[in-house]
Amino acid sequence: MTHGLNILSINGISISFGGLKALSDVNVHVMKNTVHGIIGPNGAGKSTLFNVITGLTKPDSGDIFLEGTKLPHIKPHQLVPLGISRTFQNIRLFKEMTVLDNVLIGQHVHTPTPIISILLNGRKSNEYEKISREKAIEALEFMGIEDKMNDIVKNLAYGQQRLVEFARALAAQPKIILLDEPAAGMNPTEKVNLLSIIGKLRDKGYTLILIEHDMKLVMNICDNISVLDHGKIIAQGQPEVVRKNPDFISAYLGKGENLNARNKRN
Amino acid sequence: MNKNKKIYLLIILVLLLTLPLFVSNLYYLHIINLVGIYTLVTIGLNILSGYTGQTSMGQAGFFAVGTYVTSLMMMNFDLPFFLALLIGVILTSIFGLIISIPAMKLSGPYLVLATVGFGEIVRLVLLNWTPVTKGAAGLTGIPFPEIFGLQIKTEKQFYYFIIIFVILGIYIAGRIAKSKIGRTFSAIREDDLAAEAMGVNVAGYKTAAFVISAMFAGLAGGLFGTFSGVTSPDSFTFDDSISFLCMSVIGGNKTIIGAVVGAFVLTVLSEALRVFQGTRLIIYGFILIFTVIYMPNGLVGIIENLKSKILMKKENKSME
Ligand SMILES: Nc1ncnc2c1ncn2[C@@H]1O[C@H](COP(=O)(O)OP(=O)(O)O)[C@@H](O)[C@H]1O
Ligand SMILES: [Mg+2]
Numbered sequence: 001m002t003h004g005l006n007i008l009s010i011n012g013i014s015i016s017f018g019g020l021k022a023l024s025d026v027n028v029h030v031m032k033n034t035v036h037g038i039i040g041p042n043g044a045g046k047s048t049l050f051n052v053i054t055g056l057t058k059p060d061s062g063d064i065f066l067e068g069t070k071l072p073h074i075k076p077h078q079l080v081p082l083g084i085s086r087t088f089q090n091i092r093l094f095k096e097m098t099v100l101d102n103v104l105i106g107q108h109v110h111t112p113t114p115i116i117s118i119l120l121n122g123r124k125s126n127e128y129e130k131i132s133r134e135k136a137i138e139a140l141e142f143m144g145i146e147d148k149m150n151d152i153v154k155n156l157a158y159g160q161q162r163l164v165e166f167a168r169a170l171a172a173q174p175k176i177i178l179l180d181e182p183a184a185g186m187n188p189t190e191k192v193n194l195l196s197i198i199g200k201l202r203d204k205g206y207t208l209i210l211i212e213h214d215m216k217l218v219m220n221i222c223d224n225i226s227v228l229d230h231g232k233i234i235a236q237g238q239p240e241v242v243r244k245n246p247d248f249i250s251a252y253l254g255k256g257e258n259l260n261a262r263n264k265r266n
Numbered sequence: 267m268n269k270n271k272k273i274y275l276l277i278i279l280v281l282l283l284t285l286p287l288f289v290s291n292l293y294y295l296h297i298i299n300l301v302g303i304y305t306l307v308t309i310g311l312n313i314l315s316g317y318t319g320q321t322s323m324g325q326a327g328f329f330a331v332g333t334y335v336t337s338l339m340m341m342n343f344d345l346p347f348f349l350a351l352l353i354g355v356i357l358t359s360i361f362g363l364i365i366s367i368p369a370m371k372l373s374g375p376y377l378v379l380a381t382v383g384f385g386e387i388v389r390l391v392l393l394n395w396t397p398v399t400k401g402a403a404g405l406t407g408i409p410f411p412e413i414f415g416l417q418i419k420t421e422k423q424f425y426y427f428i429i430i431f432v433i434l435g436i437y438i439a440g441r442i443a444k445s446k447i448g449r450t451f452s453a454i455r456e457d458d459l460a461a462e463a464m465g466v467n468v469a470g471y472k473t474a475a476f477v478i479s480a481m482f483a484g485l486a487g488g489l490f491g492t493f494s495g496v497t498s499p500d501s502f503t504f505d506d507s508i509s510f511l512c513m514s515v516i517g518g519n520k521t522i523i524g525a526v527v528g529a530f531v532l533t534v535l536s537e538a539l540r541v542f543q544g545t546r547l548i549i550y551g552f553i554l555i556f557t558v559i560y561m562p563n564g565l566v567g568i569i570e571n572l573k574s575k576i577l578m579k580k581e582n583k584s585m586e
Contacts (some may be wrong), residue, residue: 054463080465092463094456097449104446105453109465111446118445119438125445132446172465 004031007207008176013052013062022048023231024057030176030224035198035208037218037239040228041251046211047089049206049228053077053209054086067175081109083175087165087182089211095154097144099164102153103136106171110135139167143197159190166197171203176207183214195221219243227251269552282429286422295421299493301526302428303486307526309439310482315511316519317448318475319455320369321378324385325510328480330392332487332504334399337408337497347411349463351488355481362480364400366473392499404498408491409456424493431489432526435482439522440476451475461475509536512550516557518564527565 008030015023022045030036038046047165048229051057053064055076060198066082085106104111112134117125140146143163148156153164155187162182169177179198182192198208198221213220218225226236227248235245242248289295298320303386307329315321336354338347345353361384370379392399410419411427418427438544442448453461462468491497517528532550539546561568 056459056463075464075467075469076462077467079462085465086463088463089459092457092460094453094460096456097452101449101452105466106460106466108446108450113446115447118447119441121441129446145495195388 006030006032007066008053008209009065010049011063011065013049013059013064014030015052015057015059018203019168021231023052026062026175026228026233028226028233028236030207032207033202034223035070035202035221037222037225038209039213039215039218039225044228045231046228047180048077050180050211052085052170054084067190071263077109080174081173083173084178085169085174085176086178087162087169087173089160089184091158091165093153093161093165095152097153098149099140099151099153099156100133100136100149102164103149103167103171104132105140106139106168107132107136108172110173119241121181130244135172136167139171142170143167145227149157159186162186162194163197170201174206176209177201178209178211181213181219182210188247191217196200205224215250220233283426283432285454286425292337292421296426297419297533297537299424299428301530302425302432303490303493304513304529304533305432306405306435306486307483307510308517308529309435309522310479310486310513311510312522312525313439313442313448313451314475314479314516316521316524317362318472319445319458320373320472320475321511322381322479322538323378323504323507323511324365324381324383324388325479325483326502326504326506327385327388328358328361328483329380329487329490329510330388330437330508331361331500332484333491333502334392334405334487335484336399336488337405337491341407342410342494343406347409347488347492351485354488354551355484358480358484358487359477362477363473365480366476369468369472369476380524382504382507385502385504389499389502392502399499399567402499404496405491406496408495408497410495411492418492428489431485435485436522436526437539439482439525443522447471447474451480508547510513515554516564517573518566520563521566524566531565 006029008028010026010030010210013023013026014021026045026049028036028038028049038049040046046059052059055074055078071079071082094105101233112128114122114124114128116122137146137149140149143166145160145163145167148160148164153161156164162185166179166182169179183194186194195217198210201208209216210222222239224237225242226238227245228233228241229251234251235242235248236246236256280373285298300545306323310328311322311325321547332354335357336347336350338561339350340347365381365384369377372380385580387475393402395401410417412418417423450461453464453466458468490501513532514525515526515528516531517526518524536546539549542549557564563570
């Protein structure tokens, strides 16, 4: 992983929960305009790493640099305007709201709030709302679910909900999108569709970090991979390099075909 | 807005403006005026709990602050009503701001307990700060409001006076609810962590919801004092906070119009139940539980359901 521009550097991140070391001295460098996979067995600390990057969990030590600038200790919501947005492993949508409203919340930091104009039904507030709507619909079209925009989210199929969450993250106009097991619960067709969406976003210049169990999917789409096990990075690099790494083979594939079993348990 | 809706609104407006001509019984008109005042409190509560998901069982506290501050400003400093009301609303908002601080740290039942505590503290201060609040005896001789030299004092005059505030309140709350602000409130109710992760300043918006709900309660309180002429801590008990919550939930707390329905039904019901004074809360309790289980979107939700069912039937027929 020597080519390209470094967009996100995770330097020496450690965190423990009680006695459990969820992450110990984790270093990951994500290159601009790539898809970076984070893999590892359940409980390895992948989601925790995402929580640290997005400010939801404060690490015990270590720093994160975004485009060379150290991220200050700020509230999670303040990180969104800097260009980081995410999805969650166990879908966290606004279930009683429409698909469009969910994606509009993704636009939150880019939509001004002209209070007087809102109260008086002024032109300014309507214009901002219209622009946001158009952008939200654009994100939905990109996911191919614009026909669902007026549906209440909880009525959607699981795979579609994942796409809504993806659209919401995209609507935040991020530089980096963090996807926590986006393919979980998707059928093969949906997975193929997801892969093509991720590929298209990379072509458009986005950087994506992807937590995924499906090894085929990971090896297919990722430019670089970091392998976490028990909170430690045990291997990283390009897929074909990682695939040959003995630590990776023993920790991950060495356990035979339990990869799939694990998938099912999820 | 489509043409049909405009026509409906016009009809409702005409009905509202001519209502005192049909209602000659002053007692009924008095009840309707109370409905107007309680509607304002409930609108605020709907924004706080229905939209933002923060239940308050201390709304009577805000209502009390608005009533006492506005009344005392008129009585002790001879301020005109509108100036006194402005001060009342501002002070109540400040209380809303203060209460929102623990609300940042607490959620669910703990937040509810904190609001109960707030309501009780206000009531105890009113009871015991005798030099200013006159204690249990309360305030008497609260002046009538005056606009352009015209004193508002009859039930009919108060009807027109109050309804202007109610219509304005519904309009403003409706604008908030339909805007980015209302959408963000709902997102916080649905999942505050996801909202925060999407860039929403959750703490700020929760504070705003508390302040807005306090403003509405304070405004209603200011009207309540001058309308009643007398007031005492008895009007601002835990029971009253529960009544407001019932209005909010039973009417339907995820819409602004639900506040009108809830305030109307509960106020009329509570007048009808006057003979059962002691058991009133028990009856409310049962209605509340029934509502939460069988009609989570309140009476307004049921009306909406019926409407969509009728519409579907019509569509089905026209397809045949
Ligand atoms: N907030 C938390 N409090 C306590 N333990 C946690 C918390 N978050 C994660 N953990 C623990 O940290 C470990 C790593 O979890 P996680 O990051 O979710 O794993 P992964 O996403 O790789 O499956 C697990 O053992 C989990 O139980
Ligand atoms: Mg995980």
